[in-house]
Amino acid sequence: xxxxxxxxxxxxxxxxxxxxxxxxxxxxxxxxxxxxxxxxxxxxxxxxxxxxxxxxxxxxxxxxxxxxxxxxxxxxxxxxxxxxxxxxxxxxxxxxxxxxxxxxxxxxxxxxxxxxxxxxxxxxxxxxxxxxxxxxxxxxxxxxxxxxxxxxxxxxxxxxxxxxxxx
Amino acid sequence: xxxxxxxxxxxxxxxxxxxxxxxxxxxxxxxxxxxxxxxxxxxxxxxxxxxxxxxxxxxxxxxxxxxxxxxxxxxxxxxxxxxxxxxxxxxxxxxxxxxxxxxxxxxxxxxxxxxxxxxxxxxxxxxxxxxxxxxxxxxxxx
Ligand code: FES
Numbered sequence: 001x002x003x004x005x006x007x008x009x010x011x012x013x014x015x016x017x018x019x020x021x022x023x024x025x026x027x028x029x030x031x032x033x034x035x036x037x038x039x040x041x042x043x044x045x046x047x048x049x050x051x052x053x054x055x056x057x058x059x060x061x062x063x064x065x066x067x068x069x070x071x072x073x074x075x076x077x078x079x080x081x082x083x084x085x086x087x088x089x090x091x092x093x094x095x096x097x098x099x100x101x102x103x104x105x106x107x108x109x110x111x112x113x114x115x116x117x118x119x120x121x122x123x124x125x126x127x128x129x130x131x132x133x134x135x136x137x138x139x140x141x142x143x144x145x146x147x148x149x150x151x152x153x154x155x156x157x158x159x160x161x162x163x164x165x166x167x
Numbered sequence: 168x169x170x171x172x173x174x175x176x177x178x179x180x181x182x183x184x185x186x187x188x189x190x191x192x193x194x195x196x197x198x199x200x201x202x203x204x205x206x207x208x209x210x211x212x213x214x215x216x217x218x219x220x221x222x223x224x225x226x227x228x229x230x231x232x233x234x235x236x237x238x239x240x241x242x243x244x245x246x247x248x249x250x251x252x253x254x255x256x257x258x259x260x261x262x263x264x265x266x267x268x269x270x271x272x273x274x275x276x277x278x279x280x281x282x283x284x285x286x287x288x289x290x291x292x293x294x295x296x297x298x299x300x301x302x303x304x305x306x307x308x309x
Pocket of ligand 1: 099104121123124138224
């Protein structure tokens, strides 16, 4: 079987708690009806203020939600996504949770056997803390980064860009 | 993955990874329950959106499969096509009990969502989505 998800890993993942498992963003279309255009990738443009304090961020990647309005030809919707944010010394780092294999949502320390890595439950993809994909697992590149900043003590999230931490 | 030109183009080459098709089945009869059914349709779409975010790389979520009347046997026809295409697992999501030849059905609970506060709605969708997710994982592991 090629989908390479072992029972143990998946059970671990599913049992580790709804809070972190429900890491995926929530999308609530304002005219909650049609479906497809909502999925259009909408990387945030300008910096978005979050409700997480910079002082709460540690060296352990934390889920930071950010919300923006997305407009397309037909309707406007409110989209909540998130980034994994941590401190490297004094520097804030924000990574996209979208797996570079086929797009599932990755979780920090989602696999018991790899407490210091991002884990993708779909086909057991692994990434190191800087977002580098672990060779031998399906992902084809490192996790994207987000611009991240500090505004009045709160984390802000900006544009998404290709990972520059791993070269 | 969704039933869009782009996603189908990916699936064609990645069927060994995207090995599960989810068929959301809804009723659209114009009877005295139609308002309930309308809520079902709205609710199931929210669940689907979360599933897609979480497990995009392993699922094809098909367009809503609309059924009129009792007879849902067309779902079986669709299921056969999906199997022939190469999906290893096919799973139906439905609000009503369906007995379908050889297809596991995950039953979604009715939630009265009209006029619901956004935060409450969000947490109800998450709760229901967790149940669905656990069921999918159970099917994967069985
Ligand atoms: S989508 Fe396949 S490993 Fe993440």
